[in-house]
Amino acid sequence: MNLTFGFGPVEAEFWRWLFVMTRIGAALFAAPFFGAAAVPPQVRVVVTGAVAAMACAWLPITAPAALLSLPGLLAVAGEVLVGLALGFVLQLAFAAPTIAAEVIGAGMGMSIASAADPQTGAHSPALGQYYGVVLVLVFLGLGGHLLFIRLVLESYTTFPPGHTWLGAERLAAIAGFGSQMFLTALAIALPVTLVLLAVQLAAGVISRSAPSLNLFALGLPAGVLAGLAALIVSAPLTGDLMADVATQALTSAETVIAK
Secondary structure (H helix, E strand, C coil): CCCCCCCHHHHHHHHHHHHHHHHHHHHHHHCCCCCCCCCCHHHHHHHHHHHHHHHHHHCCCCCCCCCCCHHHHHHHHHHHHHHHHHHHHHHHHHHHHHHHHHHHHHHHCCCCCEEECCCCCCEEEHHHHHHHHHHHHHHHHCCHHHHHHHHHHHHHHHCCCCCCCCCHHHHHHHHHHHHHHHHHHHHHHHHHHHHHHHHHHHHHHHHHHCCCCCHHHHHHHHHHHHHHHHHHHCHHHHHHHHHHHHHHHHHHHHHHCCC
16 A cells, blocks of 8 residues: 655645745735734744645645755745845835825924834834824725735746746836835825915914014914814825825735736
8 A cells, every 4th residue: 555654745845834934924024014013923923824834735836855955045035035025015105104194293393292103113203103003904904915915925926936036127116116105105295284384384474474473382383283184184085095005005016026
């Protein structure tokens, strides 16, 4: 019957599973939601292992014969490169609301109100926390996390193990996505910024007409009230803007793995 009870096939599948976890883990680590500082490392490892187990069952991925050799280490480095590229593109798109919040907060005089960002662990304006939470909720509501995992799995078709060099064109495209991030941040902050600019101009004209009035005592409360009113008025558009940001993030990630 030629039955064997050795652990050779089991060990081979184990190393193949670890090899697949490399690209998936790098993508999830660099992604803004999966790789947030508030997510425990144990949860990241469990999610990465679960997705890698499904990838091993669905995709014909072959691991190098010896992972600790020079070709094996180069293959692992290529897997990390592809995963980090996909996660970094998503990170660029998620940075747009934070930049918009910096601009709005500076105009309202609320830059001093900051809190720890659960995504990165750094301090960001309180308004940036609001935009960040809304973007994460919209991203999850649209199923963006599932689409991102699908893109990571589809990357094995475009970049199979051993052929993971992105090339100069794709690397330049990833760097070019930064300009889209700034344009998106400008679109988010523009309505409120225009209102704040009008209020500051009015406060300046009033202070010149009546020098006895204190500019700081008049302009700061007026800027805060006008900014809050503009945020409330533009709140119905926030969901659409965040949906566009999520769509743009997934589209940019899909461009990286396009043939």
